[in-house]
Amino acid sequence: MALNRLQDAPQAQVNLVETDSTPGGVQLVNPYRTNKVDCMDLVELAQEIQKADKFVHANVSNKLQVIAEQVRFLQDQARRVLEEAKENADLHHVPCNLVKKPGTIYHLYRRSSGQRYLSLLSPQEWGSTCPHEFLGSYRLEHDHSWTPEHKMEARSNDQQMINKILTCSNTLSITMGDK
Template sequence: MSAKKPDNVVYTVDEGFNANVLPYATNVGAPAIRIDDVVSWKSRGIENVNKELGNKFNELKLQYQKLMEEYEWNELVYSAKFSFEPVIGEIYHLYRDASGVNFLSLISPQEWNKEHIGTFKLNSDKKWVVLKAGESSLY
């Protein structure tokens, strides 16, 4: 009969007592070997990254919507009828006449009873900036 070794003794037939060369602790008083919970760490990381990317996507979406709105206003003003060269920094008003044609004017809506679309200012980039949208505006 072979001599039985206690459970807390590290012994193999090939290597004998080799507890001192093992990469882990082998005695009863050693700290327990625990596997890190990598799955929950990954899921928290994925959740945080998805939240950040979602926020960034929403910011980009808002910027895109503002850009498209700006583009549509500029397209509307530039396609309107006017027979003068607009001056940078001046305020202009966009109207719609009875036949449905848009036209640009210096006359304010308080001085004139026409369908007012919006009030604009031309900036140095030749871009029309909306100062006030009229009652019959795009939005």
């Protein structure tokens, strides 16, 4: 009776290999004995398929979770890049009565009229006679981006590390090219 129910079940869940009474051209002695199916074997096979489906689903879910985290990370990076681009553009459009040179630190001030301007004079150099509101100090980098004062040391350290990596990779490529 249980065998009949399994035979009537849809084939989408359990598929058996079709039988061949002459595998590889050799006649089997008794095809019934070699292709005999126990109903418990079919149940175990169905349980294995269900277990495999659960593992596949869990595996795919885990991989999609990693991708979702990467997407959030990339979105956050894109947001930061856009914010930095806006800040850089804003600083480049601030009035300045001198030619800006990379590597130089500029100080941002605001006049009582609201106009902002860049100066080479720091608040310490102005002393107590500083006539305007100090907004911050920025270094113009060689790529024409601006680094705020509180990030200058970290940016310099990063650049030193990058230069070391580039120096090592150039040495390696020259050494490997000579062989």
